[in-house]
Structure formats: structure tokens, C-alpha cells
Amino acid sequence: MDKTVRLFDADAYLAEFEATVVDTLCDGEKYVAVLDRTAFFPDEGGQSPDTGTLGGARVLYVYEKDGVIYHETDAPLSKGDAVHGTIDFDGRYRKMQSHTGEHVLCGTAHRLFGAENVGFHLSEEYVRVDLDVYLDRERVALLEREANDAVRGNHAVTAWYPDKEELPSLDYRSKDGIEGDVRLVKIEGVDLCACCAPHVSTTAEIGMIKVVDSIKYKGGTRLEIVCGPDAVRLFEEEHETLSSLAASFSVKREDLAAAVSRLREELSSATYRLRAAEKKLMERELEDTAPTDGAVCFFFEDADADAVRQLLNGAAKKCAVAAGFIGRDGDYFFTVRSDRIPLRDFSKKINSSLSCRGGGSDAMISGKCSARRFEIEEFFNKI
Ligand SMILES: [Zn+2]
Known part of the structure; x- marks a missing residue:
């Protein structure tokens, strides 16, 4: 079969196109159509495929094999049909922004730290990049700053297929697993990289790049990033969270970290005092427990389970059975201790x-126990 003409190679902004169905095939329950030309980017190079419509059919999945692009649809198309294709362009444009952002980031990481890109995944949910060099927080911060400088620099982004004479003379970054004709994407003064996907035409269109997460991964670094409107939305959400937290502490947003740190100190000192008071209470309870051959039950609305266990250890020396219940009628956490009766x-x-x-x-x-206190007392009184 002839290779499908990749309309997105020449025009990444093409959202609608006309094409002819050159073949259809039945893949189990699915309808699959091959066109002479398409603007649908397939599942390729770590990027999830475009969605949209072909005629009256929804395009559910797009994949490529040996240069032929296959469209899975929810309704059948017929060989020879002239079809109008429409890409869901909002989602596609966000991927173009994120993908170009990834080139800027990786090109900058290559320049600053000699890092190679060894993994890439771009979907509607996230953009993930694996680098073969470990970057600590400081270096990630520097990388993010310099990458955003390149975004604001509004550099031109162009793509072309160099011929066999030109290719060896070029110094470009390459991703693993690229087969067939090499397509190069050049970001003027920033990066030159082999890539098959659609990109925006200038770096300013990326908007901004924000590294959301950075972890050590296989000796290198795994970065999760957001770009453009996704970065703005994240900023809005986190700003809203910080603002409402600051309001609940009655401090300014910039004083929030100090307020949380104060709260942690207060909490740890209050917990210490509470544990000490609880220990005293349990000691008194134990003193007040009269020795018996029967059972003794302790009830607490709220208490530390360890402190109750300590009490039961002591009480088990005075009684046949010592039981502790923490909670309320119908919802207790219980512990029973005995050195005289096998409890299993x-x-x-x-x-x-x-x-x-x-x-x-x-x-x-x-x-856990869902009985009421009087039922529990009745039961243990019989021992
Ligand atoms: Zn790319």
C-alpha cells in the first residue's frame, strides 16, 4: 500500500481536510480506514493520537505501520469515498505546545548538562520526560528558568526532511526507536532534534514551561512538566489552594510556610503533653483496679491505643481478663489481654x-466491636 501523505508535516495548524478512502479493513469489531492523505497524527513517538471526525464517523484511534496511517472509527467508511476530516484541534494544539515545550526543555538540558532524552510520553493527562543525567533541585530550577527564557525569546520552529547528503553534516539530538526518514525539528538557537510530531511555529506559543515533578529515575531524572494553558490552570488551582489555606490561618500567602511550621511545633508539644497526661490517667486507672478472678473493662471515648495497651498489660496481672474499648456505643476499637485464658x-x-x-x-x-456498652459489660461480668 502507498504511504499516507502526512498533511501535519507541512502544516501543523491544519484542522480540516479533504481526502479519499483508499482502503478499509475489518479489525475484529473495529472499522478501520486508510486515506490517501491525513491531518490526523497517529500514536507515534510517545505522543497519543489525535481524535476528531471523518465524514459522519468519530475517529477513536489512529496508528501508523510502514508509513501507512490507519484510522479506527465508530462507523464504517467505504473504499473510494471522498471524506471531510476534522481534528479536535483544542487538544491537538495543547499537545503541540507541550511537545515544543519538551524540545525547548530537553535542548536546554542538553546544552547545560549534556543530558540526553531517553524517554518521552505525551498524552492528554501529562507530559513526562526522562533524562540520562541526574539533576538535583537546584539544577532543575536552573533548567526551568533557562527554558522559559527560550520560550520568551520567541524563536522560530521549523521542520524538514534533510536529504542523505545533508543529514550526516548536522549535529542533532535523536530519540531512541526512530525508524524511516529522519525529520528534523529546529528551534532557532535552542535545539535541533529528530521528531515526527506537529509543533507550534514559534516558542512564544508555548506560553510557559513548569516542571511539576522531578524524581531520580534509572540513574537519571524523570521530569513531569506542564505547558501553556495547562500551566496557567495549575497556577490558578494552586493559587486558590494557597489563598484559602492562608485565609484559614489568617496570614498572608507568603507567611503560610512559617504559620504551618509554627502549627507543627505547637502540635508536637501538645501531643507530648497529652501523652504524659494520658500516661498518668492510665496509671491511676491501674491503681484503682481491684484484683479479681473475673474480668475488668475500661471504656474511653478517645485515647491512644498504645497507652490503653500498657494499662491492659498491668491490669492482666491483677485480673483474669482485661478489656479496653475506645470509641462510642456501636463503634468501638477493642483490645483484650489475658495471661490466664487462651484468647484465640x-x-x-x-x-x-x-x-x-x-x-x-x-x-x-x-x-472492631459494634455492640453497646451495657451489652459489653454484661458479657464480661459473666466471666
Ligand atoms: Zn517533537
């Missing part, structure tokens, strides 16, 4: 009599 068998009895779910060892069981 006992837990079956508790589970069925008191609507409990739990288990553990012969010395200690714990779980």
Missing part, C-alpha cells in the same frame, strides 16, 4: 456474642 478460642465467643470482628494471639486480641 475466646475471640470466637466475643466475635459472635458482641458483633466483633477481630483476632490475635492467645495473650492479646483486638479488633
